[in-house]
Amino acid sequence: MTVSSYTERPIANTGAKADETDALSVPWSRPRPKRGRVSARVVSAVTILAVLAAWALSARLQLVSPVFLPSPAAVWIKFIAVVRDGFVDATLVQHIVASLGRVFAALVAAVIVGVPVGLAIGTSVIGRGIFDPLLEFLRPIPPLAYLPLVIIWFGIGEPSKILVIAIAMLAPVALSTASGVRGVSQERVNAARSLGATRAQVIRHVILPSALPSILTGLRIALGAGWSTLVAAELVAATRGLGFMIQSAAQFLVTDVVVMGILVIAAIAFVLEFIIRRLERALVPWAGRE
């Protein structure tokens, strides 16, 4: 085998030479093959494996008490147990459904309010004057800061939880919509008007579809923001939900459930991101190709 590959060497050499001349005469003809380079994906995979290994090793060597750091195996066993038997009166699926239900209810609310607000900011000076300062005020406040006020105003029921998440989602939805609206080409709007479109028709048939890629980006950011607000929203008087599950577990120092809950939250965030990116490709195939 080795011998035969050696005999082929002259041919391979000519090939390499031809390649070089090609590259000199028409440098754009062919991208040079990237040899000896590693992709970021491989590095990421190795990093993740290294972290897992470090975790498993320190648990195995009992560097830290299992109360603080349960082993990966213990977390996995707990995961199976909670899937099957549940934790604090609900199975893992029920916790997940409760949390996803809240986040999506909040997303619907944030879209119903945020998209029109973004349209108002993007299309009218008065709209911008009214909503811009309000959003800029709301945006940097952490959910835990306004949670008490929301509870004072709306009680400890489900609406409060959804509202806390929706508030966190509102700014990304509205601001992305506004930036999409402001980016609509004036020629496109003028063309529609000269074809007889009224102001309302321009918004419905030109501005909204033009801004759709940006709106979807806003939804993606909002879902991330809303999902990360989950634990705060489920702090008070929840009986189900991933955030509630983690907090209950923390109170009894059931650390393996805490770690498992964190990993489940991360995994779901990853899946949501993936789904939305797929949705973007399906709904706005023209983005970046105009």
Add this chain to the structure above:
Amino acid sequence: MTHLVLDKVSVHYDGQPAVERVSIDVAKHDFVVLVGRSGCGKTSLLNVAAGLVEPVRGSATIGGRPITAPGSDRAVVFQNDALFPWLTARENVAFALRLRGALPAERTRRADELLRLVKLDGAGDKHIWELSGGMRQRVGLARALAAEPQFLLLDEPLGALDALTRERMQTTLLDLWTASHVGVLMVTHGIEEALVLATRIVVLAPGPGRVVRTFETGFSRRYAAGEPIRAIKADPAFAASRGELTDAIFEGEAA
């Protein structure tokens, strides 16, 4: 007969005069072409006719009624086609019909008719990003015609195309003009293009924009009467007009 009339129109941007007292009269069946160096206000005048820019002095009227806003009686085609990428070619053409609430079957029928007219039959289901520059501009023209305008306003519609496509599009434009009985007001940089297409050429000079000369030309009528475009361009009269027009455009400039 309906006329599109700009009467002693002046346009200022931020107080700076861009166009001073320009008058242009486009009758239906006219093909009026505005030519001139950069900054002579060609596009400003077109935008006044479209209702996108308001003149500071003078009046713009269509059929005697003042132009105050864009309207489907004056469909505009821009240099960058301004098509809607979320719609197919057919849906783009049918846009004006959809705005009027036409039924889907009627929209499809009419759009396919217009696509055939611009020689794009079969491309109706294509997405905009799948079309070449010339094809996109054809879709833009068909879309404008679907609004059943009395006048077409063309802002350098062939400006972004390569030379060969451009030449072919010129005859397409003439075919459309004769088939659809619309008046055309067009802006271009191309001297030969102006001669091929126009029934009248208005030469503008910059600083601020004003009319320096108006030519009545007959080459496009000859094409409409059936003479091949190559024969027209080879005619010594064409070359002579070309020289005359070039002189007019650069008149007043140091030779």
